[in-house]
Amino acid sequence: MASKTKKAQFDVKKQFEAVAEQFQTLQVLNEEGEIVNEAAMPDLSDEQLQELMRRMVYTRILDQRSISLNRQGRLGFYAPTAGQEASQLASQFALEKEDFILLGYRDVPQLIWHGLPLSQAFLFSRGHFKGNQIPEGVNVISPQIIIGAQIIQAAGVALGMKKNGAKSVAITYTGDGGASQGDFYEGLNFAGAFKAPAIFVVQNNRFAISTPVEKQSAAQTIAQKAVAAGIPGIQVDGMDPLAVYAAVKDARERAINGEGPTLIETLTYRYGPHTMAGDDPTRYRTSDLDNEWEQKDPLVRFRKFLEKKGLWSEELENATIDQAKDDIKEAIKIADETPKQKVTDLMEIMYEDMPYHLKEQYEIYKEKESK
């Protein structure tokens, strides 16, 4: 005999409503370039505001040039960044040089603004190990290819910093797809358990290649996943540089004050294809959706905001564009002049001491590659 269903012991609907209420999107600057949340307005000087704009314009140009260089066969693997400038650059802008960044293939701009020479970013794209040889003093590791692997490593870097008594943080970036990996949950949980000074940024650009974020999870937001790890989580308008900056700055302060990690979800969009290796967004996205997101463009709204304050002009914009183009030319030249990578170079970086078989193979490939 079927037993009678008892009344539910807790109110599921109420629970969901409470979560939804907790995870509203933080916005500071709206699409019209107006401040809509004075209280959350970060404390940035005029020069800093200009610098942030300069970086966004520069990076947009870098993206356009990278795409055309890829099409000409002068760059290799490339994942377009246009649309994500506020998420990528305003978050990095809130960091200090001693903070350590761990991220994925799309997030090369943060590496560049944290100190990676542009020529190395190009070598990375071309599949040359020199692109991954991070200069001394630049606290980053080359982009992770395995989705999510960097997230748990960030918890480790953060714990190391804490043990060293350093007043710095580890910041890691992934996407809406990456937030489905086990490593994501493990990273949040470990950092929470160790109260490690980490910041987890999820750039939710609505798609993981072709898969819409709605298919990644039944959760309404990615930010709310922080709750299960017992750490703070916040969702921000990822097309709003001021909101992104404010959220990261806040998380950083908590982290260095010993209050542990934070999860930040930025709502954003990639205008281009997933990568330049044959992805066709028209297979899985509508142009209506593209248009809807392009209306939210971070550069457009920030430009409006700065122009009203007299902090941005066509001259500044053009000077930035010219600077970017010159730097790109110069960096490509350096990349072109870098000696071709050899198999023997790779053998040399396999171990501290080469085992016997590699030594034998080294001689064979030295001979081969000298021809």
Place this chain on the structure above:
Amino acid sequence: MAQMTMIQAITDALRTELRNDEKVLMFGEDIGVNGGVFRATEGLQKEFGEDRVFDTPLAESGIGGLAIGLALTGYRPVPEIQFFGFVFEVMDSIAGQMARMRYRSGGRYNAPITVRSPFGGGVHTPELHSDALEGLMAQSPGLKVVVPSTPYDAKGLLISSIRDNDPVIFLEHLKLYRAFRQEVPEEEYTIEIGKADVKREGTDLSIITYGAMVHESLKAAEELEKEGHSVEVVDLRTIQPLDIEAIIASVEKTGRAIVVQEAQKQAGVGAQVVAEINDRAILSLEAPVLRVAAPDTIYPFSQAEGVWLPNFKDIIETAKKVLNF
């Protein structure tokens, strides 16, 4: 018959089994609307519906675990791992769980799962997209490991793999996906797992190989023919279990053999083949059995892969050592 590329033959095999067996399910990252990043599942979601062909959240260990669970409830899962370099994320599900399903349940349960995945070098991918990791699979008792080298073989072997009641790792060389077309019957047919195929007959030397190296070996054999050497090319097609009879028959005929693999040399499939030949046919040998393989580094950053990957010239060089021994 139709002319098909390997990718078309694979799609055809998948469609065939979706039609034949309603318990067959396909899932993975971007395999639905997008048809997979290489279009292996192109049109299948449309034809069979999202219940049978679906996208998963981005998590390889999730995909592996889901496959096991679905197998336990009577389904015949055909999950896709988008690139085999990501196998480390699902290693426990594959080697730690599905490989042991029959064993640890005393034969009560089995795992009729076919894990499909592209692998292989030569197309300038980022890290961990090209690695030949079949050796890791071949070293895990409980798994079968299939690596086709032609469109015809791919279709017949994939149908057999899906129908197999044990877990099969089906590795698709991404350089072969669209490399050439071949006559492939439109109707269904199977090729037995564990059966090699002599792709070229010869009497002086056996080249035992699989995957993309079959084609480098055939090229080497042609060159060697010009110099008067009759070379046989044995395509293993399945690397676990090996077709011992075919390997030994060829070696007994030619008396000389080399083994060619794309993967690094250390502890590889090639070493296993050499050991089997030494165990079973040493008295037929006129020369030691040598290997051609990639050097023992991590798969190279793409700029160096042209030199790193074994090619027909390397094969000729080693073949001559054995022929002239």
